[in-house]
Amino acid sequence: MNMGAAPFKLAIIAGEVSGDNLGADLIAALKRRLERPVELVGVGGPAMLEQGLDSIFDFQELSIIGYSAVLSSLPRLAVRIRSTIAAIVDARPDVLVIIDSPAFTHRVAAAVRKRLPDLPVINYVCPTVWAWKPERAHAMTAYVDHVLAVYPFEKEFLADLGGPPLTYVGHRLASDPSLLAIASEQATRRRLVESGVSEEKEKVCLILPGSRKGEIRALMPDLERCAEILASRRKNIRFVIPTLPRIADEIERQTKGWSTSPEVVVHPEAKKTALGRADAAIAASGTVLLELALAGIPCVSIYRLDGVARLLINRVTAWTAALPNFIADYPVVNEYINESLRPGLIARRIERLIDNTTERNQMLRDFDLVRERMRTERPSADLAAEVVCELVNGESQGSA
Secondary structure, three states: OOOOOOOEEEEEEEOOHHHHHHHHHHHHHHHHHOOOOEEEEEEOOHHHHHOOOOOOOOHHHHOOOOHHHHHHOHHHHHHHHHHHHHHHHHHOOOEEEEEOOHHHHHHHHHHHHHHOOOOOEEEEOOOOOOOEOOOHHHHHHHOOOEEEEOOOOHHHHHHHOOOOOEEEOOOHHHHOHHHHHHHHHHHHHHHHHHOOOOOOOOEEEEEEOOOOHHHHHHHHHHHHHHHHHHHHHOOOEEEEEEOOHHHHHHHHHHHOOOOOOOEEEOOHHHHHHHHHHOOEEEEEOOOHHHHHHHHOOOEEEEEOOOHHHHHOHHHEOOOOOOHHHHHHOOOOOEEEEHHHOOHHHHHHHHHHHHOOOHHHHHHHHHHHHHHHHOOOOOOHHHHHHHHHHHHHOOOOOOOO
């Protein structure tokens, strides 16, 4: 690295844990690729802070869920939007990368574009125009120059809707070393069971209630009842809740009175062990479903919409909310939302997924297809860094 060279100034904003990880990977890839220092400005979490970002404010303020929560947070968001815009404009970066959290990041990008019209803007993680409000795709062209997609089906959607140019770079989970190790362990267990060499006595069911306190509170009563029903029908089942340090206390508090005594694990190695031993999972709808698919852990998806979201449900155009289903292009993971979220039904579905059944084996074959469709020739962060550098350097970059 030429320490005397002018730094590469990167403005970057992420408002979710997953976006923070994507941003950190991108920063690291740019540092490897460039022969000059990388100077950062923006908003991020622990992973991006570790890469040297001094976040404009605590990114957990953006971790809001549900339309009601968004509406009640608008005054605070407006203040943070203004301060973020000011910091980026003052920094005069070489490029602005916005990651997920469109209610915040897109407002910042649109305002920055007006003040710095020549600044390249890249949207890392395509907004879910394939699920609702498709008109957003064309609207993005006013302030986004390029989209980095993490799912293979998004290219066709964005092109049909008249959105910005798009490059599929893949998802970091598809090449995550820890997840690959878990998938390998699960594949070994699968072969042993299918061959009749091993049939484990104890079954492990993961409970994944989400990463936000609002969704945790909404789903915990249903999850408690699911666990109770499963435990009453099977005496050899154990429940484990892998979670994040920042919400571990909330999870512990919510599960303190459960008769099934689920084990809450936070340490990365303990979480890795839990996933490697898991037979099935009940998970809140979200990116975790893709993680479970890539790891080879059969699962079901559950969710409860808040009051405002229920009023807007007719605007949703997607046929599914589960990413493995979108990637496979047919139903793979069963989804239970609102009134269909019946603990007795979910418990019986999980029973069919924890044993060596036709349903379990079919889901695992479907997950093999998902894994194949997510594959990229190089790690996603390296591909993303390549597009960023090409856009900054003014090189032609078409959709891929």
